[in-house]
Amino acid sequence: MAMLGSSSAVVLELMTMGYQSAAYLGELLRAASPAQAGDEQQELAAEILRCCDRVIAKLNRGGATGATTGKKRKAAESAAAAAVTSPSLPVTPTKRRARGAEAVREVRSGTTTDGFIWRKYGQKEINGCKHPRLYYRCAFRGQGCLATRRVQQSQSQDDPAAAFVIAYYGEHTCGGDAAAAAACRDGELMPPAVINSGASSFAAAWNMASREPASSLAVERRSCDGDAPSETSQGWSPSFSSEVELDVVGFDLAGADSSASPVWEFLNGSFDWEFVINSL
DNA sequence: TTCATTTGACCGTT
DNA sequence: AACGGTCAAATGAA
Known part of the structure; x- marks a missing residue:
């Protein structure tokens, strides 16, 4: 990913922190009053998420390279093209499981x-x-993460807790998902959007800001839980845009040497907002 | 205009 | 030849 200007990177970090905090808040509210999914407080949390999302997307667009959007040709065409345009390059066979x-x-x-x-x-x-059967790959494949999963809705309707059979292939190498990986390994569900609150999610924010982030982030809609993938795939998709990565990353701000960090400046109130705003 | 999803085609494995 | 995993053009949403 192209380097963002340092001030933009700081804003991106901060917005990501805000985003994660809002996501956590939303989950807390949902947990507190699951029956009132659309109440005012949750709507407010959702609004915060949307705002953060917009800023993050904007910042990412500014520094994005589009590296993950390259489309491949069909194998035959690809081989022919390779022979013409770059005969020295070996034609790599497509890997199939x-x-x-x-x-x-x-x-x-x-x-x-x-x-x-x-x-x-x-x-x-x-x-x-x-x-x-639905096939998914890690959204960070562009960074070399080859993890994939296969989702099959269970035939039996009698056990809603096992409505989906999800098979995982390959390990995540994109980092920052240790808790999710552990949860999956243990065969248990991820807790609903478990993140550390507030500033302690700085490490997660840093991870997200440092690697090529998603162009669009949105908090997972728990309402889709248990929903069946429609036969036509219209109207349902456990997709990139409807799921959010919520890392469980322990991070001790006090223990880190962050006193010189712009983020730390923000947290203790000495951050130069004017400079950032002017440079945007 | 950009980007994620859909879906038919392609191709490796059985 | 059938099956199923992956590719990539087409499509639609934002």
Whole structure:
């Protein structure tokens, strides 16, 4: 990812922190009063999220390289093109998982949400299965994270807690998802958007700001839990834009040498906002 | 205009 | 040949 200007990077960090805090607040409110999903407080938290989201997206657009958007041609065309345009480059065969290859882990869950950010790349009707199988890869594949997952809605309707069978392939190498990975390994659900509150999520914010972030972030809508993927895939997608990465990262601000950090300046009130605003 | 999703095609494995 | 995992053009949303 292209380097952002240092002031923009600081704003991005701060907005990301704000975003995560608002997400956490929303989850707390939801947990406190799950029956009133659309009440005023939660709506307010959602509004904060939307605002942060817009700023983050704006900042990212400013520094984005578009590196992950390159489209590949069909294999045959690709091979032919490679032969013409760059004969020295070897044609790398497409990697396919052997059919029925063993998953790293398999989880039965009432929700497709697991705390990771996934991008859907395929859907397939499977013989003998009523519901289509959905294929996802890690949204940070551009950074070399090759983790994928396969989501199959369970045939049996009697157990909503195991409505989906999710098979994971490959380990996340994108970092910052240790808790989610551990939760998946243990076969348990991610707690609803568990993050450290406030400034203690600085490390997560730093991670997100440092690596190429999602162009759009949105808090996971818990209302989609248990929803079935529609046969046409319209109106339902456990997609990149509807899930949020919420890291559980312990970070001791006091223990870190952050006294010189602009973020620290922000937190203790000495941050130069005027400079940032002028430079935007 | 950009970007994520959809969906038919492609291709490796069985 | 069938199956199923992946690709990538088309499409739609923002």
